[in-house]
Amino acid sequence: MPELPEVETIARGVDERVRGRRIVSVWTGSKPEPFKSAPEKIVEALTGSVIQKVHRVGKHVVIDLTRAAGAEGWQGQWLVHLGMTGRLLVSHPDVAVPLHTHAIAQLDDGREIRFVDPRRFGRLQVLDLSPSRASKKRDGELEEPKRFTGTGQEPLAISPEAFRELFRSRRTPIKSALLNQSLLHGVGNIYADESLYRAGIRPRRHAARLTVRELGALWSALQSVLTEAIALGGSSVSDYVGADGAKGFFQLEHKVYMRTGQPCARCGTPIRRLVLGGRSTHYCPKCQR
Ligand SMILES: [Zn+2]
Incomplete structure (x- = not known):
């Protein structure tokens, strides 16, 4: 997807x-x-x-x-x-x-x-x-039809402070919170797993229990993972191809996603897989705490 x-x-x-x-x-x-x-x-x-x-x-x-x-x-x-x-x-x-x-x-x-x-x-x-198409509001002012903004916040535009606020009170695993499109929009399974790996955070940790420092690290990891992936033209897993039919190359950079059993690039420990909220989740049991 x-x-x-x-x-x-x-x-x-x-x-x-x-x-x-x-x-x-x-x-x-x-x-x-x-x-x-x-x-x-x-x-x-x-x-x-x-x-x-x-x-x-x-x-x-x-x-x-x-x-x-x-x-x-x-x-x-x-x-x-x-x-x-x-x-x-x-x-x-x-x-x-x-x-x-x-x-x-x-x-x-x-x-x-x-x-x-x-x-x-x-x-x-x-x-x-x-x-x-503007419609009259109750006070008689005209309300302009709204441009599409989607749900949730834009992960590449959100400040570290707003990012912290978003997750501070969430009593769900951080991986599930990252996938929640009403909080952040556009982050899916691949980039959630890769960001958590870069930030050294276990996917199952409760969002509300993460420290300010950990949330800061996760914000940075998400920015860099998404920016690098865009620079490389996105990930080419399954059917995805860009507008000209060219495949993206970010899958060459995946460190944990779909690498179950393969050694972690940092420490050599085999990458583990678990199912969280119905989604496959990949992490290094040593580098992520
Ligand atoms: Zn590791």
Whole structure:
């Protein structure tokens, strides 16, 4: 499943390729699951829109859209959640359309943005952010439609102090708290395990019992793990590939994730696996306390 660095890599890759292009037509497939907004709404919102920017919010790829003159300042967002196996490809029209393609947005230069998802846990949604959609609040002031912010805080923007506050009162294992998307968004299994290893903290420790120093170390570890993974183009485990089909390379750097029984790079102790909240968890019993 793509996590924050993979989604960031995909968003950047798509942004480089399609920013400033206009969507001229949209095709949607017949499988209902991928459409969190009705397919007709997606077609209506996207057709004729200009792509201002493609960026990441949590684990969503967010495509900011506006309309050319004459459409009274229409603006909106196209949200893509990749689920387990979703991919967002930018392809020339002569490249065969892959199986399990659920939506195609054709661009004014002939290329296509294709949403492909074999397991169909991914979701497509559109938000209408036009000023005309503003609703009256009780005090009579206009409330602007909200841009997508997702749930939880952005792990690469949160301060060490806010990070500490977030976990101080959590009575769950720290690994589970890291995976809780209502606290931090975008951190999944790989980067939770790798950050805890770097910070020297056992995944099962209760978040509320971690010291200020340990939480500081975990904050730093999370920043460095995510930043390095983004620099390397995300992890390429299972189906993940970037916008151009290139695989990421962060899996070469994994120190504990999926390395059960292999020696710890620091101390040589075999890496252990346990199941925590239904998720596989990997750690070094000597380096993590
Ligand atoms: Zn070790």
